[in-house]
Amino acid sequence: MTSQEFASNVLPRRSLKRVPSSPRTLFSAVMTVVAFACAAIALIPLISVLYYVIINGAGRLGPDLFTQLPPPPLVKGGGFGNAILGTLLTVGMAAAISIPFGVLAAIFLSEFARDTVVADWIDFFTNVLSGVPSIVVGVFAYALVVVTTGTFSAFAGGVALAVLMLPTIVRTAAESLESVPNETRQAAIGLGATRFQTTIQVVLPAAIPAIVTGVMLAISRAAGETAPLIFTALFSQYWAKGVWEPIASLSVLVFNFATVPYKNQQQLAWAGALVLVGMVLITSILSRWATQRKR
Amino acid sequence: MTPNLQTARQTETVFRTENLNIYYGNFLAVKDVSIKIPKHCITAFIGPSGCGKSTVLRCFNRLNDLIKSFHIDGKIYYHDQDLYSSEIDPVEVRRQVGMVFQKPNPFPKSIYDNIAFGPRLLGYKGDMDVLVERSLKQAALWDEVKDKLKESGTAISGGQQQRLCIARAVAVQPDVILMDEPCSALDPISTLKIEDLLQELKEQYTIIIVTHNMQQASRASDFTAFFNVQANDKGQRTGYVVEYDRTEVIFQNPMQEATREYVSGRFG
Ligand SMILES: Nc1ncnc2c1ncn2[C@@H]1O[C@H](COP(=O)(O)OP(=O)(O)OP(=O)(O)O)[C@@H](O)[C@H]1O
Numbered sequence: 001m002t003s004q005e006f007a008s009n010v011l012p013r014r015s016l017k018r019v020p021s022s023p024r025t026l027f028s029a030v031m032t033v034v035a036f037a038c039a040a041i042a043l044i045p046l047i048s049v050l051y052y053v054i055i056n057g058a059g060r061l062g063p064d065l066f067t068q069l070p071p072p073p074l075v076k077g078g079g080f081g082n083a084i085l086g087t088l089l090t091v092g093m094a095a096a097i098s099i100p101f102g103v104l105a106a107i108f109l110s111e112f113a114r115d116t117v118v119a120d121w122i123d124f125f126t127n128v129l130s131g132v133p134s135i136v137v138g139v140f141a142y143a144l145v146v147v148t149t150g151t152f153s154a155f156a157g158g159v160a161l162a163v164l165m166l167p168t169i170v171r172t173a174a175e176s177l178e179s180v181p182n183e184t185r186q187a188a189i190g191l192g193a194t195r196f197q198t199t200i201q202v203v204l205p206a207a208i209p210a211i212v213t214g215v216m217l218a219i220s221r222a223a224g225e226t227a228p229l230i231f232t233a234l235f236s237q238y239w240a241k242g243v244w245e246p247i248a249s250l251s252v253l254v255f256n257f258a259t260v261p262y263k264n265q266q267q268l269a270w271a272g273a274l275v276l277v278g279m280v281l282i283t284s285i286l287s288r289w290a291t292q293r294k295r
Numbered sequence: 296m297t298p299n300l301q302t303a304r305q306t307e308t309v310f311r312t313e314n315l316n317i318y319y320g321n322f323l324a325v326k327d328v329s330i331k332i333p334k335h336c337i338t339a340f341i342g343p344s345g346c347g348k349s350t351v352l353r354c355f356n357r358l359n360d361l362i363k364s365f366h367i368d369g370k371i372y373y374h375d376q377d378l379y380s381s382e383i384d385p386v387e388v389r390r391q392v393g394m395v396f397q398k399p400n401p402f403p404k405s406i407y408d409n410i411a412f413g414p415r416l417l418g419y420k421g422d423m424d425v426l427v428e429r430s431l432k433q434a435a436l437w438d439e440v441k442d443k444l445k446e447s448g449t450a451i452s453g454g455q456q457q458r459l460c461i462a463r464a465v466a467v468q469p470d471v472i473l474m475d476e477p478c479s480a481l482d483p484i485s486t487l488k489i490e491d492l493l494q495e496l497k498e499q500y501t502i503i504i505v506t507h508n509m510q511q512a513s514r515a516s517d518f519t520a521f522f523n524v525q526a527n528d529k530g531q532r533t534g535y536v537v538e539y540d541r542t543e544v545i546f547q548n549p550m551q552e553a554t555r556e557y558v559s560g561r562f563g
Pocket residue numbers: 319324342343344345346347348349350351362532534
């Protein structure tokens with residue numbers, strides 16, 4: 001039997017025309033609608049959060065927010081400049097601690113210890129760490145830093161946030177390094193680069209955009225954390241004088257002011273939430289922009 | 296292109312293997328290879344898939360060291376130095392024995408930085424612009440990319456990428472260039488360009504090329520090694536060199552019947 005006979009005998013030639021009522025077309029149409037609906041539903045929480053925060057917080061937006069200190073109860077006006085600064089400072093310290101450690105750990109995992117027992121264990125502990133509730137991390141930083149130094153401090157808050165950021169950074173950085181094709185490594189090694197040169201000069205630069213995205217994700221999560229800061233950075237009504245003192249943060253400010261019965265402070269809590277969301281949004285956009293330009 | 300037998304005999308040997316057996320773990324991938332690679336010649340490795348051409352090729356610049364289960368017995372000499380002796384630094388070996396891979400693998404960096412990468416590693420102090428231009432010209436790529444040296448090396452066509460990889464390999468002025476099926480992803484025109492290039496490059500470099508293209512081997516090479524594969528009673532498929540001679544002999548008058556069948560396409 002020739003191949004032509006085979007084709008015409010067993011599989012009759014089908015019409016190429018579209019049949020709108022065929023089960024396949026109908027199924028496809030229904031599934032498209034369902035998928036679209038699910039996507040829309042998934043967006044509802046995000047949109048409603050944004051909606052509430054903007055509705056309630058936008059009214060208080062203004063330069064005062066960024067320059068004034070939080071007012072005592074029943075006093076009008078005020079802002080939370082110290083809390084914005086405090087959030088930037090604690091998150092900045094956390095990033096300064098966790099990015100080098102996290103990226104180096106990821107380099108070790110992906111480039112030097114891939115498929116070894118050590119790597120498996122580090123991987124396992126990173127997973128465990130990412131599942132530890134943030135309040136437990138707060139207690140840990142309290143015991144480690146606050147108790148030993150004898151004071152609540154911005155630094156303690158930074159340590160707590162760093163521990164929270166670490167697993168995300170290690171995981172995303174290791175994944176982005178591993179996604180660099182092996183051919184690229186072999187090209188560098190074939191030119192006489194050492195393992196270390198290959199990693200630093202070829203693999204890491206190729207993975208940077210993806211690593212930056214992961215780091216930004218970790219930073220935006222950390223910026224909104226409240227529980228670990230309550231035990232460590234505490235809060236302060238005043239401008240920060242150093243990293244070894246309690247310091248204000250936006251998330252703790254929102255937590256404090258949202259639960260008091262004073263109108264002005266409640267409004268400030270909403271405005272604080274709005275600024276926090278805005279900061280997270282700006283970091284995401286900046287990181288997207290930075291990584292897209294690289295390609 | 297046909298080497299004078301006399302001069303070919305006289306030329307220096309770059310690589311010499313003696314009873315080389317190559318293993319991946321317990322698996323004997325290639326057995327008993329004893330060949331000499333002559334200087335400033337193009338040596339082609341041909342043979343059916345899985346017979347160990349790449350495996351042997353990658354022994355010459357110790358790239359197989361990256362594979363944990365890999366080990367050899369027998370000897371490989373590079374200009375009379377035992378390549379696998381513990382005194383040898385594989386990084387130095389790879390600086391003198393460059394490699395072009397089957398799949399073009401430019402770095403995700405600019406064309407310029409792709410070329411400059413190797414020389415920078417070696418601490419090259421001269422004029423980098425001149426070196427980049429010369430390397431690209433040697434790889435017959437200069438005219439096509441001279442206006443976009445700052446653009447990414449991954450944003451050019453596959454054939455251009457492969458020539459970029461060749462330029463990158465010649466930029467460090469190696470002694471030997473190993474090429475593992477460098478044309479397998481290329482169109483006939485790019486392939487011919489690379490073959491022409493080989494003829495120019497052999498003035499300066501010793502070249503070993505793996506190819507599945509019989510015409511390419513017969514057109515472009517001076518010496519040809521035909522590999523075949525043989526299954527033992529446990530079903531392990533081990534490669535070996537059937538015949539190694541000057542290319543005309545392999546293609547016109549081989550000693551072994553298997554070689555004759557393979558080069559005439561009646562193999563299998
Ligand atoms: N990293 C590895 N680990 C274990 N076995 C391997 C490895 N690389 C190759 N082999 C085995 O070694 C043998 C020779 O493989 P090699 O890649 O050298 O063949 P080849 O002649 O280059 O084939 P092709 O023409 O398809 O590229 C094959 O049996 C292959 O399965």
